[in-house]
């Protein structure tokens with residue numbers, strides 16, 4: 381459906397070359413939801429803007445439904461762009477137009493007749509759940525409602541692909557979930573291919589089947605979301621996965637944390653379970669085998685693509701020797717263990 385082939389993008393600023401994208405290759409199947417994740421400045425916006433040629437790649441090809449967009453004339457490109465809808469972080473609605481008129485705009489520009497526009501827009505407003513807001517102005521809508529209008533507008537010209545540029549980044553978590561739910565619904569009902577870029581792994585986990593991780597303009601890792609969560613190959617992928625779990629040491633524990641073991645102090649350990657971890661009940665096993673009492677302080681375990689993974693913060697009560705044996709046992713079972721300090 382979309383093929384991004386050997387795409388490079390170089391910006392020149394004050395005589396300096398900035399390699400925003402280096403040799404990016406991606407293949408996105410029709411009807412799939414594909415996520416591209418990266419930190420700030422990684423090149424995500426540049427990549428998604430290259431897909432509809434808002435930004436022209438310095439080299440490489442963008443192939444949509446068998447057509448190489450980089451080879452089209454300006455006129456051909458204008459027509460082909462109708463097959464590509466786009467939504468943005470800040471919605472980009474026209475404040476002087478009502479909800480209805482915002483959604484109608486692409487149809488008016490394509491000279492569709494008024495009755496057809498009315499039917500189409502009403503249908504789209506129903507799809508995104510905004511029928512009762514048709515005559516409202518954007519200033520009187522919530523962020524989530526504005527994004528629904530933007531989605532309806534993007535769908536007006538029956539695109540094959542929807543590009544989402546940080547579409548949920550300015551929304552609260554509950555609204556983010558409702559917009560992701562809507563994207564899932566339109567993907568299912570319209571068989572629309574969705575390419576989204578985000579800096580939030582939670583968005584990828586929530587909606588995407590496949591993900592590509594980019595860093596510093598380069599492809600770092602790509603594959604099925606479940607596989608990446610289960611077997612991240614790079615430190616960058618691990619960082620993104622950890623960001624969905626977020627375990628911090630409670631303040632009162634930090635205050636009592638020593639860097640070396642003294643009498644009556646016990647190790648505070650951070651356990652990381654990945655797809656490589658052996659799928660046995662290791663916590664109860666090590667309590668029994670090594671005579672260790674385990675106090676779980678916080679835990680964030682998850683299940684994606686058939687794989688359990690997550691982080692756990694725990695205190696190990698027992699002798700120093702028992703704690704060392706327990707840690708070795710966990711490592712043998714491919715649980716990553718980090719001793720964060722000793723709690724007094």
Ligand SMILES: Nc1ncnc2c1ncn2[C@@H]1O[C@H](COP(=O)(O)OP(=O)(O)OP(=O)(O)O)[C@@H](O)[C@H]1O
Nearest residue numbers: 391393398400418419420421422423424425426427
């Ligand atoms: N028009 C431009 N002129 C010069 N440099 C640019 C331009 N657009 C982007 N860049 C540079 O290209 C690199 C990638 O930027 P890009 O906006 O694609 O990153 P991003 O991953 O989308 O970041 P963010 O999440 O912060 O938006 C950055 O170093 C940026 O400064």
